Each structure stands twice: as C-alpha cells, then as structure tokens.
Amino acid sequence: MIxxxxxxxxxxxxxxxxTMPRIQRTCAAILRNLVRAAALLTGGVLVFxxxxxxxxxxxxxxxxxxxxxxxxxNVSLMPALINTLLMVLISVLISLPLGVGAAIxxxxxxxxxxxxxxxxxxxxxxxTGIPSIVYGLFGMLFFVNWVNWKLSLxxxxxxxxxxxxxxxxxxxEEALKSVPDSFREGSFGLGAGxxxxxxxxxxxSAVPGILAGVILAIGRIVGESAALIYTAGTVAxxxxxxxDSARTLSVHMYVLSSEGLYINQTYATxxxxxxxxxxxxxxxxxxxRKISNKSIG
Numbered sequence: 001m002i003x004x005x006x007x008x009x010x011x012x013x014x015x016x017x018x019t020m021p022r023i024q025r026t027c028a029a030i031l032r033n034l035v036r037a038a039a040l041l042t043g044g045v046l047v048f049x050x051x052x053x054x055x056x057x058x059x060x061x062x063x064x065x066x067x068x069x070x071x072x073x074n075v076s077l078m079p080a081l082i083n084t085l086l087m088v089l090i091s092v093l094i095s096l097p098l099g100v101g102a103a104i105x106x107x108x109x110x111x112x113x114x115x116x117x118x119x120x121x122x123x124x125x126x127x128t129g130i131p132s133i134v135y136g137l138f139g140m141l142f143f144v145n146w147v148n149w150k151l152s153l154x155x156x157x158x159x160x161x162x163x164x165x166x167x168x169x170x171x172x173e174e175a176l177k178s179v180p181d182s183f184r185e186g187s188f189g190l191g192a193g194x195x196x197x198x199x200x201x202x203x204x205s206a207v208p209g210i211l212a213g214v215i216l217a218i219g220r221i222v223g224e225s226a227a228l229i230y231t232a233g234t235v236a237x238x239x240x241x242x243x244d245s246a247r248t249l250s251v252h253m254y255v256l257s258s259e260g261l262y263i264n265q266t267y268a269t270x271x272x273x274x275x276x277x278x279x280x281x282x283x284x285x286x287x288x289r290k291i292s293n294k295s296i297g
Contacts, residue, residue, distance in 0.1 A: 054271060058268075065268055079238045080236065083232075084250075086157075086246070090153070091164065091221050098161075099164075100169075106173055108198050127165075132163060133226045138162075139227060143159060151231065153246040155231040156231040156246065159231045163224070171212055175210050183202065222276065232251070233246065233247065236252065249269060253269050253273070
C-alpha cells in the first residue's frame with residue numbers, strides 16, 4: 001500500500017526528471033556563450049595588438065632602417081635582423097637534436113612506470129616555467145664568466161638552447177605518443193627493428209607535432225631579450241665570429257625604447273619582427289604539411 005509520503009516523493013522525482021533537460025539546456029547555453037565570448041575576446045585582443053603595431057610602425061618604415069651599418073642617424077635594424085637569424089639557427093641546431101633524442105628515448109626505449117622517466121618529465125616541466133631572467137643569470141655565470149666566452153653570440157645561443165630544450169622535448173614526446181601503436185606493430189611484424197621503425201615510421205608521422213614545438217621554440221628565441229642582454233650583449237654589429245657580441249631584434253627594440261629617442265623606429269622594428277614570426281610559422285606549417293603528405297603517400 002502506497003503511503004502519502006511515498007506518493008509525494010514520487011511526484012517530486014517526476015518533477016525533477018521533467019525539469020532536468022531544461023536545466024541542462026540552460027547550462028549548455030551559458031557555457032556555449034561563455035566559450036564564444038572567450039574566443040571573441042582572445043581574437044579581439046590579438047587583432048588589437050597586431051593592428052596597433054602595424055598602424056604605429058608601418059608609416060615609419062624606410063630604407064634607412066635597412067642600412068647595412070648601424071649609426072645614431074639611421075638606427076638600422078639590419079645587423080640586429082641578421083643576428084636574430086643567426087641566433088635562431090644556432091640555438092635550434094643545438095636544442096633540436098637533444099630534445100628530439102631525449103623524447104625518443106623517453107617514449108620508445110623506456111617502459112611504463114619508469115621512475116627516471118617521471119623525474120625527467122617533472123624536471124622538464126619545471127624548467128619550462130622558469131623565468132627567462134634566471135636563464136640569463138645562469139648563462140652569464142656559466143658561459144660568459146666560467147667558460148670565458150664573454151658576451152657573445154655563442155653564449156646567447158647556448159643559453160637560449162637550454163631555455164627552449166624542455167619545450168622541444170615535451171612537444172616531441174606528445175607527438176610521438178600520438179602515433180598509433182598499430183604503426184609500430186605493423187613495422188615490427190614486417191621484420192623491421194626498433195631503430196628503423198622509429199626513424200622510418202614513427203618520426204615521419206610525428207613531424208607536424210615536432211615542428212609545432214620548433215615553432216614555439218623559435219617564437220621564444222625571437223622574442224627573448226632579458227636573457228640575451230646578460231649573455232649576448234647589445235653591440236649593434238654583425239659579429240665576425242661566434243665569440244663576438246651581438247644584438248638581436250628584441251634587444252634592439254629594448255635599447256631604442258629605453259633611450260627614448262627612437263620610439264617611431266621601435267614600432268617599425270616591431271613590424272619587421274611580427275612579419276618574421278608570421279613568415280616562420282607559415283613556412284613551418286607548409287613544410288609540415290608537405291612532409292606529412294609525403295610520409296602518407
């Protein structure tokens with residue numbers, strides 16, 4: 001026999017079930033609008049920053065800024081531009097083999113639950129969050145003073161290589177993990193060894209993810225200034241050797257803005273820096289797509 005309390009409980013349960021879809025739809029709509037607002041806000045901030053730099057910098061672009069030699073009249077950015085490209089090239093050449101090799105070892109040659117792997121990953125994540133000024137102080141103490149490379153292109157490149165190494169290693173590791181195990185099993189089933197499987201099957205499939213890490217690393221190298229002030233110096237000349245001081249574009253912008261006399265040229269330099277970053281990203285995406293299509297074909 002159903003009591004009155006049980007009947008009331010049944011009615012409340014039916015009402016709750018009836019109202020659940022309405023609550024869920026309301027929550028879904030709220031979350032959808034919040035996500036849309038976050039996307040619009042992010043895009044708006046990006047458009048504002050890029051537009052502000054272009055509006056302030058493009059009118060002040062002229063051929064004097066691209067003169068081969070820097071002086072107080074033209075404040076040319078050409079030496080800094082060449083130094084930036086050299087800095088990126090040397091830093092990536094040092095960090096990329098180390099980062100990719102470490103990621104291959106962690107993913108392909110160590111078993112699950114390995115304590116050493118966990119320690120290495122924790123260390124890499126910790127190093128990723130360290131401020132760049134700390135890397136600069138380390139580079140100054142170790143490369144500049146102890147190794148006695150002085151303020152030089154090589155000191156700055158080695159410091160930046162250490163700075164971006166955890167980023168390359170972690171992104172490469174995630175890219176290797178995203179490759180299906182069936183690729184490896186099929187290669188092993190055809191008689192290929194682990195080394196051949198890694199370099200012929202796994203790495204080509206993970207190239208887009210690896211290039212994403214390289215892009216992040218290049219972006220950090222190009223935009224870095226604090227660490228380079230302590231390690232590479234601020235000489236506005238193209239270095240004759242790796243042990244000569246060199247000023248990159250970001251340091252060039254910092255020096256011009258701190259002097260307060262060349263603000264317009266600072267904005268113009270920012271435009272050039274923005275174009276370089278966009279160009280590098282576009283080229284990397286193109287190469288990743290070509291290599292991925294080639295590996296699939």
